[in-house]
Amino acid sequence: MSLNNFNKVDMNMVKRLIKLFSHNDLDGFGAPMLLQAVQPTMFGDVEFDMTNCGAGRIDDEFARWLRSPEAGRFTDVYIMDMTPDSDYTFQQLNANFANHWLVFDHHESEAGLRQKYAANSVVPANPQVNPSAASLAWDWLTQQPHFADLPAERRQELAYLVELIRAYDTWDWQNDPEMADEERTAADELDQLFWFYPLQDSASFVTDVFAAGWEKYHAANQLLIRTLNERRAKYLKSHLKDVLKTELDGHQFGIVYASDYKSEIAHALLEQHPDVEAALVISPVSVSLRSNGKLDVAKFAEKYFGGGGHADAAGGRLNVNPVKVGEQAVADDLAQTIKNQQEEHKQEESTLADNLDPAVAAKMAALFKK
Numbered sequence: 001m002s003l004n005n006f007n008k009v010d011m012n013m014v015k016r017l018i019k020l021f022s023h024n025d026l027d028g029f030g031a032p033m034l035l036q037a038v039q040p041t042m043f044g045d046v047e048f049d050m051t052n053c054g055a056g057r058i059d060d061e062f063a064r065w066l067r068s069p070e071a072g073r074f075t076d077v078y079i080m081d082m083t084p085d086s087d088y089t090f091q092q093l094n095a096n097f098a099n100h101w102l103v104f105d106h107h108e109s110e111a112g113l114r115q116k117y118a119a120n121s122v123v124p125a126n127p128q129v130n131p132s133a134a135s136l137a138w139d140w141l142t143q144q145p146h147f148a149d150l151p152a153e154r155r156q157e158l159a160y161l162v163e164l165i166r167a168y169d170t171w172d173w174q175n176d177p178e179m180a181d182e183e184r185t186a187a188d189e190l191d192q193l194f195w196f197y198p199l200q201d202s203a204s205f206v207t208d209v210f211a212a213g214w215e216k217y218h219a220a221n222q223l224l225i226r227t228l229n230e231r232r233a234k235y236l237k238s239h240l241k242d243v244l245k246t247e248l249d250g251h252q253f254g255i256v257y258a259s260d261y262k263s264e265i266a267h268a269l270l271e272q273h274p275d276v277e278a279a280l281v282i283s284p285v286s287v288s289l290r291s292n293g294k295l296d297v298a299k300f301a302e303k304y305f306g307g308g309g310h311a312d313a314a315g316g317r318l319n320v321n322p323v324k325v326g327e328q329a330v331a332d333d334l335a336q337t338i339k340n341q342q343e344e345h346k347q348e349e350s351t352l353a354d355n356l357d358p359a360v361a362a363k364m365a366a367l368f369k370k
Contacts, residue, residue, distance in 0.1 A: 080104040137162075301314035
């Protein structure tokens with residue numbers, strides 16, 4: 001997905017072409033779109049181009065792009081909200097973009113690789129803050145030339161939005177006792193709005209929010225926000241009726257299928273079922289895991305789902321399609337029911353013939369001969 005449509009740059013002025021790879025959630029869009037939001041003021045000689053992808057896909061996406069003819073046009077590569085899983089990807093970054101690539105990521109499961117390439121990994125300005133990709137991008141921006149050229153009010157608007165994205169992505173909106181209630185609510189509502197729009201409109205949504213600021217955007221969308229809150233409450237109540245509890249790899253899991261509100265469902269599942277160690281939320285192509293501190297779900301996701309994340313929140317990819325598996329299970333069960341009924345019917349016919357009184361049978365035979 002190209003960012004060029006949002007802010008055309010005079011190609012005669014462009015000195016740097018920066019390729020952005022990022023995740024496809026709010027934080028994954030927030031980090032690169034933040035750079036785009038300040039581009040007119042801070043990066044007048046830069047053109048950005050963005051590709052978003054799912055968890056665990058960065059190595060494949062980067063390798064595919066690097067083989068394309070267009071890759072030779074770019075001067076820099078920024079990877080946001082993801083860390084390559086393969087050391088070969090890092091080697092290719094060094095070979096093709098030496099001193100011109102950065103990783104803006106916060107997931108604990110890949111911290112070792114980022115440490116190996118520390119010179120190219122952005123770290124939080126305040127180590128006491130639980131970072132996200134968007135907050136790392138903001139910390140990095142504050143150290144760049146021309147940051148002071150942003151008007152003070154604009155800096156305040158962007159900083160607040162970055163904090164909302166960070167709070168939701170790290171789940172601090174639920175876990176930080178010092179966070180103001182107004183900020184908790186805003187972080188929740190912003191994330192709900194993001195997931196309301198289809199993926200192809202995600203960049204436009206984030207662009208609009210950054211352009212307006214949260215206060216103005218919220219005021220213009222109060223009816224939609226209220227509707228989404230009501231819809232979510234019904235969705236969670238419905239899906240949490242069908243929790244499957246089972247032991248996996250020596251740990252007690254609560255499992256539920258849901259294509260929406262996965263983080264919220266996992267959080268509610270853990271609250272309603274304190275006996276489970278982790279929540280596993282299954283969607284058509286991925287899984288989301290949440291823990292109550294008893295299990296490192298990042299390691300579990302990395303081991304079994306090719307994913308990663310944090311000790312208490314992680315995700316990964318599915319190698320099976322649960323919808324097709326469920327459909328097949330229903331078809332198999334129905335086929336067995338039909339077979340059982342047919343066998344019962346045959347047995348009833350046989351039993352009826354065997355139990356007929358001989359005199360009645362003779363009368364019926366005579367009747368059918370007429």
